[in-house]
Amino acid sequence: MLTVLLKLPRRIAGKIRNVYVIAVKKMKLTFAFNLHRFALYLRVKSCRLLSGGEKSPQAASYEFSNNLLTLHKKIYNLLLLQRNHYKHYAYFSGYPYQSLGILNVFGDRGTEERFEAYELAKWIKSSDTILDIGCNCGFMSIFTSFRTGCSAEGIDINPYMISIGNEVAAYLNLSDKVKLITGDFKEFKCAKIYSVIFSFATHWTDDKNYRVSLDEHFSKLHTLLQSNGLLVFESHYNDVGQESFYDSINRSSELFRIEEKKILENGCREFYYMRKID
Numbered sequence: 001m002l003t004v005l006l007k008l009p010r011r012i013a014g015k016i017r018n019v020y021v022i023a024v025k026k027m028k029l030t031f032a033f034n035l036h037r038f039a040l041y042l043r044v045k046s047c048r049l050l051s052g053g054e055k056s057p058q059a060a061s062y063e064f065s066n067n068l069l070t071l072h073k074k075i076y077n078l079l080l081l082q083r084n085h086y087k088h089y090a091y092f093s094g095y096p097y098q099s100l101g102i103l104n105v106f107g108d109r110g111t112e113e114r115f116e117a118y119e120l121a122k123w124i125k126s127s128d129t130i131l132d133i134g135c136n137c138g139f140m141s142i143f144t145s146f147r148t149g150c151s152a153e154g155i156d157i158n159p160y161m162i163s164i165g166n167e168v169a170a171y172l173n174l175s176d177k178v179k180l181i182t183g184d185f186k187e188f189k190c191a192k193i194y195s196v197i198f199s200f201a202t203h204w205t206d207d208k209n210y211r212v213s214l215d216e217h218f219s220k221l222h223t224l225l226q227s228n229g230l231l232v233f234e235s236h237y238n239d240v241g242q243e244s245f246y247d248s249i250n251r252s253s254e255l256f257r258i259e260e261k262k263i264l265e266n267g268c269r270e271f272y273y274m275r276k277i278d
């Protein structure tokens, strides 16, 4: 392979190399996804072995494993639909951007790990109402509601990720507390205001469906927050070290007071708790 590439003009060799790297990445992901499904199958099998069937005293664990398989079938079908019909860029080669360990949902970024790293249990109260922008499957909101009892609304432009989120919220009996809708945040208008906003890795998006200036983003979030409300903001890798990013953060001091800043993922991401100034 290498000797063939060396003989080709540099531009063509570069393109072939890129196609090769992408194909290998996709193969690895497909393999990981199927390993994950197999692990789920083993988990369900072991649950059934222990429960001894529908009428046994441990029937609850039998029912749990049956329901989990049904949920995963629905998720699998939604991912297939996305692969065949979604016209935009799909993150993580079409698998969810977020994983959810408690229900074995495969994805790129661990929800439970993020919940701990962001110390959300310390910042979110059961009386809070969260708006989660570009929420993907909404797992950050779902898990935060699961752990703290808060209510949440999430919006994402990808209808397949939203459907997965709504299935998971229903599975966890959280449909009354967590509402996820498909929509474009650029068009989002709401009579309601929120006590907390999650803006996680979403102030500009790789799929190019959301490209506004960070100043504009902060101004809009300011109008959607209640007095003294909390903006929980996560950067992208590419923001770190960018002068324009810090200029915008500094300008936002007219709208928000930074209460805490964290450096995460070995210095690759920044994380801010920002309190609304009225």
Ligand SMILES: C[S@@+](CC[C@H](N)C(=O)[O-])C[C@H]1O[C@@H](n2cnc3c(N)ncnc32)[C@H](O)[C@@H]1O
Binding pocket: 091, 097, 098, 109, 133, 134, 135, 136, 137, 140, 155, 156, 157, 158, 161, 183, 184, 185, 186, 199, 200, 201, 202, 205, 206, 207, 208, 209, 210
């Ligand atoms: C990098 S992911 C971040 C997902 C989530 N906030 C998180 O951190 O786990 C960006 C998300 O924004 C969504 N998105 C992109 N443009 C959008 C828009 N105009 N309105 C709503 N969601 C959008 C994408 O579909 C994707 O799920």
